[in-house]
Amino acid sequence: MATIPLHPASPPDGATAPLAVPPLAVPPLAVPPLAVPPLADAQCHALRRLAGLMIPASDTYGVPGADDPVIFADLLASIGAQADAVAQALERLDALAGGPFAALDADAQTAGAERFRTTRGSGAALLVTLVAQCYYRDDRVMRSLGMEARPPFPKGFDVTPGDWSQLAPVRARGRLWRDAP
Amino acid sequence: MTARTTHDPVDVLIIGAGAAGAAVAWSLADTRMRILCLEQGDWCNPAQYPSTGRDWEARQLGDYSFNPNRRRAPGDYPVNERDSPIKVANFNGVGGGTVLYAGHFPRFHPSDFRVRTLDGVADDWPIDYATLDPYYAENDRMMGISGLAGDPAYPSCGAVMPPVPLGKAGDAFARGLNTLGWHWWPSDSAVATQDYDGRARCINLGHCVAGCAQGAKASTDITYWPHAIRAGVKLRTRARVREITTNDAGMASGVIYHDAEGREHFQAAEVVIVACNGVGTPRLLLNSRSARFPDGLANSSGLVGRNLMFHPYAAIHGYFDEELDGYRGPGNCIRSQEFYETDRARGFVRGYTFEFTRGRGPVLTAISGMSAGRIPWGADHHRAYRQLFNRIAGMVAICEDLPEEHNTVTLDPELTDPDGIPAPKITYRLSDNSRRMLEHAVARGSEILRAAGACDVSHEAPLALGGWHLMGTARMGTDPSRSVVNPWGRSHDVKNLFIVDGSVFVTSAGVNPTSTIQAIALYVADNIKKRLANLFD
Numbered sequence: 217m218a219t220i221p222l223h224p225a226s227p228p229d230g231a232t233a234p235l236a237v238p239p240l241a242v243p244p245l246a247v248p249p250l251a252v253p254p255l256a257d258a259q260c261h262a263l264r265r266l267a268g269l270m271i272p273a274s275d276t277y278g279v280p281g282a283d284d285p286v287i288f289a290d291l292l293a294s295i296g297a298q299a300d301a302v303a304q305a306l307e308r309l310d311a312l313a314g315g316p317f318a319a320l321d322a323d324a325q326t327a328g329a330e331r332f333r334t335t336r337g338s339g340a341a342l343l344v345t346l347v348a349q350c351y352y353r354d355d356r357v358m359r360s361l362g363m364e365a366r367p368p369f370p371k372g373f374d375v376t377p378g379d380w381s382q383l384a385p386v387r388a389r390g391r392l393w394r395d396a397p
Numbered sequence: 398m399t400a401r402t403t404h405d406p407v408d409v410l411i412i413g414a415g416a417a418g419a420a421v422a423w424s425l426a427d428t429r430m431r432i433l434c435l436e437q438g439d440w441c442n443p444a445q446y447p448s449t450g451r452d453w454e455a456r457q458l459g460d461y462s463f464n465p466n467r468r469r470a471p472g473d474y475p476v477n478e479r480d481s482p483i484k485v486a487n488f489n490g491v492g493g494g495t496v497l498y499a500g501h502f503p504r505f506h507p508s509d510f511r512v513r514t515l516d517g518v519a520d521d522w523p524i525d526y527a528t529l530d531p532y533y534a535e536n537d538r539m540m541g542i543s544g545l546a547g548d549p550a551y552p553s554c555g556a557v558m559p560p561v562p563l564g565k566a567g568d569a570f571a572r573g574l575n576t577l578g579w580h581w582w583p584s585d586s587a588v589a590t591q592d593y594d595g596r597a598r599c600i601n602l603g604h605c606v607a608g609c610a611q612g613a614k615a616s617t618d619i620t621y622w623p624h625a626i627r628a629g630v631k632l633r634t635r636a637r638v639r640e641i642t643t644n645d646a647g648m649a650s651g652v653i654y655h656d657a658e659g660r661e662h663f664q665a666a667e668v669v670i671v672a673c674n675g676v677g678t679p680r681l682l683l684n685s686r687s688a689r690f691p692d693g694l695a696n697s698s699g700l701v702g703r704n705l706m707f708h709p710y711a712a713i714h715g716y717f718d719e720e721l722d723g724y725r726g727p728g729n730c731i732r733s734q735e736f737y738e739t740d741r742a743r744g745f746v747r748g749y750t751f752e753f754t755r756g757r758g759p760v761l762t763a764i765s766g767m768s769a770g771r772i773p774w775g776a777d778h779h780r781a782y783r784q785l786f787n788r789i790a791g792m793v794a795i796c797e798d799l800p801e802e803h804n805t806v807t808l809d810p811e812l813t814d815p816d817g818i819p820a821p822k823i824t825y826r827l828s829d830n831s832r833r834m835l836e837h838a839v840a841r842g843s844e845i846l847r848a849a850g851a852c853d854v855s856h857e858a859p860l861a862l863g864g865w866h867l868m869g870t871a872r873m874g875t876d877p878s879r880s881v882v883n884p885w886g887r888s889h890d891v892k893n894l895f896i897v898d899g900s901v902f903v904t905s906a907g908v909n910p911t912s913t914i915q916a917i918a919l920y921v922a923d924n925i926k927k928r929l930a931n932l933f934d
Contacts, residue, residue, distance in 0.1 A: 270767075270774045277779045294455065333774055341768060348763035349455040361759060361786060368448040369610040372600025373725035378563020382571040386581060392550040394738050396507035396526065397514060 254292060254299040259306045261318035264288050266309065267347045269329045279360045282351045291350040298342065305339030308332065401653070401661040407431040407631075410652060410666035412638050412681065414438075415493015416911050417897040417918040418672035419617035419625065420536065424922035426628035428929070434630065435654055435664065437637035438472025438490030441618060446608035453604055454760035461607040463488065463497045464862060471657070472635065474814035474821075476676065478864075481825035483707045485676055486865040491634060492618035494674065494911070498865065499605050499728045500587035500614045501752055501909040502542050504533050504916075507552060508738060509906035512799075516739045516746050519799050522903045523875050523884035524920070526552070532916040532923070539624075540615040540915070541593040544585035550734040558590045561599065564722040566755040566790040567730045573849025579735040584752065585912070586729040587615035594620070601726040603758065614727075636662070639818050640685040641669055641694055641894070648933070649694075649894045655816040668925070668932070670895040672918070675705065675867030678900040679806040680821040682871065695871070695888040695896075700881055702807055704800035704869040705823070706905040709831045711858035713842035714791035715851030716771075716784075723787030724758040736841060737907055745833040747797040749907045751842060756790050765789075769855065791846060793860065794838030796831055797907035800869050827859060835859060866910050871900035885928075886921035892933040897921050 255263065268283030280287060295302050309317050312335065313328025320328060332340055351357060355365035364371075409425055411418045414436035422434050447456035458467075463486035465473040472489040488497045507526035512519045530552075537557055544556035560583035563571065574581040588605065589596045590613075599613035612619055626632060635657035642663070644650040651665035671678050679702035685694035693701050733751040736743070757765065762785055766772035772781045809822040835858040843854045874880025877889035882901055888894040897918040899910050906913070925932060 271778050272776060274776075274779045277783075279779065294452075329774065344767045345458065345764050348767065349452070349458070349760045352759040352763050353451050353454070358759065361783075363759065365451075367450050367453055368602040368604055368724075369446070370449075370600075372602055372611070375562045375564040375601045375722055375726035376568075378565075378567045379571070380563065382563075382568070382575055383582075385575055385578070386549065387547065389549050389580065392580060392734060392738065393506050393552060394508040394515065396511040 254295040255303060255306070258316060258318050259303060260292065262306050262309060262316070263291070263302070263343070265318060265325055266329055266332075266343065267291065269326060270344065270347050271351050277360055279357050280354070282347045284354070287350055287354050290354070291346055294346060294350055298346070301339075301342055302346070305343050308337065308339045401663055403663045404665070406651070406665035406667070407433040408666070409433070409668045409670060410435065410664060411670045411672060412652065413493065413672035413674070413677065413898070414491045414617070414622065414632060414634075415672060415674065415898075416495050416617055417914050418493070418670075419621035420539070420915045420918040421670055421672060421897050421922045422630045423539070423621045423625040423628070424919050425925065426625050426630050428926055429629070432630045433664065433666070434632045435636040435638055435652065436491055436632065436634045437474075438470065438488075439634050440491045441496055441608060443608065443610050443612060446610040448602045448604040448607065448610045453607070454758045457604070457607045461497065463606065463865070465489065471815075472637075474818070475812055477809045477812050477820060477822040481823040481864075482827055482861065483709065483825060483859055483864045484862050485823060485867065486862065487674060487676070487867070491622060491632065492616040494865070495587070495616040496608050496618065497606055498909075498911060501729055502537070502540070502544075502585040502587045502912045503732065503750065503908040504551065504554065504585075505906045505908060505913050506550070506737065509904060512747065512904050518746050519904050520874070520879075523873055529913070529916045529920060530554075532919040533912060535919055536912065536915045540587050540620050541589050541596060542585055542615070543588055543590045545583045548582040550580055550582065550737060556585070558593060560584070561586050561588055561590060561727050561729055564726050564730065564755060565719070566721040567753065569717065569719070569721060569790065569849040570731055570753045570792075570845070573845045573847075574733060576848040577844060579733055579845070581731050581733045584729040584732050586727065587911070588727050588729060589613045589615070595623070599727055603724045603726055603728070603755070605728050637814070637816055637818070638681060639816065641671075641681065642685075643687060643689060643694070643891065647689055647891065649891050659816055668893045668895065670897055672896075672898045675870045675899040675902075676806050676821050676823070678896060678898055679870040680808065680819075683808050684819055690890070695881055695890045695894060697890050698878055698881060700802075700872060700879070702805050702870050703802045704872055705804040705806055705825060705867070706798040706800055706869040706902065707825065707864045708798055708866045708905060708907070709796045709827060709835055709858075710860035710863035711794040711796070711835045711838045711842065711856060712791065712860050713794070713839055713846060713854060713856045714789055715846030715849065716853040717788045717790065717851050719850065720787045721756055721790045723756040726755050728754050730755055733845070736837065743837055745830045745837065747799065747830070747834070747907065749794045749796040749834055749838050751792045751794055751838070751845070753792045754790065756787060759786060762786050762789065792842055794835070794842060795907055795909065796834045796838060798831060798905045799828065800872070800904060801826075801828060806870050831859075866899065866905065868899040868902040868905050868910060871896050872903050873901040874903065885924035886917070895921060895925070
């Protein structure tokens with residue numbers, strides 16, 4: 217099985233170039249190198265291209281796309297036991313796109329991805345989950361949302377106490393429960 | 398084939414270390430009997446809970462999923478749930494379902510024990526609210542429950558700690574409910590809002606349902622079990638019970654179980670207490686067939702595995718312009734029981750509770766939004782996402798499920814767990830009453846959210862992955878032909894066999910069951926202690 221570099225110097229044909237982002241104050245999520253990629257070469261290219269079509273980079277919001285090298289490496293590392301299901305989903309993508317997705321031109325890829333999305337099958341749901349779970353834990357993306365790039369524990373979060381005076385009309389009501397003989 | 402290992406007999410053998418098993422073990426410990434609990438799963442390490450890592454949301458969909466068929470941990474068993482619109486949620490390990498539950502901790506209402514008398518449906522329980530009241534209180538103290546006294550929907554009962562914060566979401570919900578003039582109250586939560594019994598107070602990790610790394614949420618591995626073990630109870634993990642054995646007198650003699658390597662063991666016991674939940678318990682009893690008990694143990698009524706009740710859930714989501722709590726804070730917030738007690742003018746009998754939830758993390762916002770078509774693929778993705786992030790909040794409606802004998806747990810003829818033990822098969826149909834109740838809940842819930850300021854509303858009903866509450870499959874009663882255990886949890890057929898989990902429920906009420914499961918476990922334990930001299934008469 218052929219491999220693709222996890223951090224390619226240039227994006228595969230048709231892929232969106234990664235957005236230039238400012239250097240990070242802390243290292244991004246550590247992504248372990250994969251001894252054996254979970255997918256064949258063409259499937260990796262197809263998945264990466266599809267991820268970029270799902271969530272493209274944005275200058276407006278200052279975020280990379282889901283085809284960003286770091287994010288995509290995280291995605292590949294996260295496939296794990298779902299490799300067969302992901303491969304099946306990508307076969308379905310090829311079928312709906314009318315040919316090997318990675319080899320299509322950009323317009324055909326966009327049209328094929330749209331057909332894949334609108335079928336709403338389990339394959340599309342699986343790939344959406346994979347892409348979203350890796351994209352929205354990326355440091356750059358979290359910061360763009362106003363989040364700290366950290367797990368919830370141990371620092372936790374602040375929540376306002378709220379306005380407990382709102383209970384007054386409820387307290388004023390009579391009882392709601394029924395007697396039980 | 399290796400020889401089966403035989404262990405020294407114990408006085409009391411408890412199967413299952415979850416909500417009920419832990420409570421009954423702790424209560425019986427003061428008898429100084431030899432007590433052993435067998436648990437098919439492992440201890441959890443809170444330092445490895447998802448909220449300690451950056452993949453905290455992803456793991457909730459994987460190794461900390463509440464669906465065992467997805468999770469597939471070594472202690473899990475598969476469940477054939479293809480013939481059910483509601484899928485089973487559970488956790489197998491020390492703490493059981495309390496490790497992954499949200500920690501909602503309401504009691505049943507007094508009327509829930511008298512549904513036949515009051516509403517003419519199902520059956521009355523053989524016990525009542527007053528009987529369980531002291532056990533509810535003791536359990537609240539052991540689990541460390543937060544809440545607020547004075548709820549007009551309940552008889553007077555106290556709270557151990559102050560309630561969880563309302564937050565921005567709770568403020569919005571309360572505004573909406575007050576506009577409509579409908580009941581609400583802070584949720585009773587198994588979440589410590591103060592340092593309590595060795596547990597640190599809640600710091601709003603927002604991830605209660607995948608294990609609480611802070612230890613603020615009361616799972617029994619950190620509440621009952623440390624006390625029980627200190628008092629002398631033994632707990633053996635990775636011990637999956639295959640069957641309960643019986644002797645020539647028709648009494649339970651012990652169990653055969655498999656260890657982590659699949660080796661067989663025999664553990665003799667004078668008393669066997671089953672606490673494996675509403676699916677695991679009938680599975681075990683049906684797997685314990687013998688010449689004397691050809692239809693499964695304790696099944697002369699034919700009701701083992703019948704009358705399975707879930708709580709059909711409706712989830713109703715509101716989309717707000719203002720930023721709410723989002724991923725921050727315990728999921729628990731407030732509840733409404735405006736539609737809890739029966740009003741036949743609504744088109745159904747019995748009722749439901751609204752439990753309001755704060756929000757979602759960034760990943761689940763994306764997955765749900767993209768799946769629902771609210772967040773597009775492509776260039777407009779980021780704008781649409783930011784319109785939803787931290788701006789979704791809503792509720793679930795927990796609808797009372799009435800018992801129906803055609804809703805069953807049986808043994809799958811082909812599917813087995815890794816030790817070759819037949820797996821459970823769920824057959825379940827949603828009743829017309831439940832459908833009407835769900836429709837009512839969706840309509841009223843949508844009203845609440847719009848009154849609270851939501852600009853749009855969506856719903857899912859029934860919630861497919863919402864089979865958290867497993868009840869009714871070994872019901873209690875006074876008539877041996879219509880029930881499996883007597884009013885204090887002892888099998889009608891096998892007089893040294895007890896059941897203490899949600900299986901014994903006669904009806905399901907419209908609230909989360911853990912508080913009642915544990916109160917019943919303490920009540921059964923108390924009855925065992927009071928009747929030790931003539932326990933088997």
